[in-house]
Amino acid sequence: MKKLTKGLPSKDLSLLMSAIDEAAIVAVTDKSGTITYVNKKFCAISKYDEEELIGKTHRVINSHHHPKEFFIEMWKTISSGQTWEGEIRNRAKDGTYYWVNTTIVPFMDADGHPEHYIAVRYEITERKLAEEQLRIYAKKLEISNQELQDFASVAAHDLQEPLRKIQSFADRVKLKAKDSIPEDxxxxxxxxxxxxxxxxxLINDLLTYSRVTTQAKPFSPVSLEQIAKQACSDLEVRIEQGNGKVIFKNLPTIEADSTQMHQLFLNLLSNGLKFHKAETPPVVEILAEVDESTNSGKSAPSCKLFFKDNGIGFEEKYLDRIFTIFQRLHGRHEYEGTGIGLAVCRKIVDRHGGTITATSQKGEGATFIISLPIKHHQGA
Amino acid sequence: MRCKTSIPILVADDDMDDCEMIKEALQASRLLNEVQFVHDGEELLSFLHRQQKLSTQANNLLPGLILLDLNMPKMDGREVLKEIRKSPELQSIPIIVLTTSKAEEDIMRSYNLGANSFITKPIEFETLVQVMRDLGRYWFEIVELPDCKLSEG
Known part of the structure; x- marks a missing residue:
């Protein structure tokens, strides 16, 4: 900077200054920090007039947000001739706060002592507020995840224990008294x-549902073809007993939580197998469509999976209902289950940043359509 | 080597109904071993340390098998499992986790912490009797148990 100003004729220098004045919040102080110059932008953001600032130090706009050491460190840097850069929260005249990214450049005299400092600032209040908001959200999320974890442990232990005892003691009464108590x-x-x-x-199902969050594993490449094979072998007995069939080929590999993909396939397949028509053996077909295009620039490559069955189907007006926990469309005596399967599916798909929906007509089979991103950017 | 039937079994469970049930199931399974009960993790540890101090070369008073509940007050089963596996005098005692939970993470964690088996408490009494019979047969007839005191010299 020193060299640059030296090399420039004074006309160019003033042009340069006016260019910077247009772009940034600028202040110049002497070696003790007393303000000798402020530009319009400085006045606009601090809401002080020029006269109120000249001759004062930056303490006028101190927000008391930063610890003393913060400014000691800053002074140490610039008084030794080094440029300091940092983010500062300032207080405007009306008491409001604003954040600025600040660069302070020291200018030394011939003996190497600081003569004056030029501070160039950009407002970053919005970014800072967004960051703060993000921190709050992250904290809230952490708390609610912890609560979910606690709930899962309560469900796994504390709720199960009395329940098991009801069953155990009822069993013992039955065993001891079955000949001596009346039939009713x-x-x-x-x-x-x-x-x-x-x-x-129900408790176990609730636990399964909460595990989608509490036992989440990081994403890695998962072959859905392999997942489908595994799920079929898990369901082998049920497929054989019902004379059913599961058809799939060329399923893609995507970045996902493999345990959860397995559960997704298992739930959707067993759903398709379960709700079959009385006389027709169940056939579930899995089709995949990969959409590599990123034409809009916004949508990442994704894949669509179709789980198409020939079962009893459902009326589409119940579409929202079927993905909600413990919601069922059939009596317990018709089809077993608590109504957890599709709710878990939706939670898994949500976690993977995808969508799940279905099309169906009563008596005409159903097709569940899952859309999942193929790749995930860091985190997830 | 201790006489197999003289090897005591220690049950750590805070639930009195379950303790009673386990006791009856052990009796029904005709297992002759003495059964001792503690009701939380801290009590379990201090019991083990006391028995260890009282033991002699000839007379090992430590239990040959621990049936451990996971959810207990003061110090739960996981913590106590960790402590036992860290202690040179106690670490070789076989520990069977006997709990209500069948949560995958509990199973995983128990084995990682050094449990020898993980059993979900059966609902039916008959099944519990069968489990006790099988446990007895496995640990006192099939398996050779370490004689803790001797191995420590």
């Missing part, structure tokens, strides 16, 4: 046990 009393006991068992299933 025995029937009540069986109902107690069945309800407790159902409660246990």
């Amino acid at each position: 009393a025995l029937d009540y006991l069986i109902r107690v046990q069945a309800s407790a068992k159902r409660m246990q299933t």
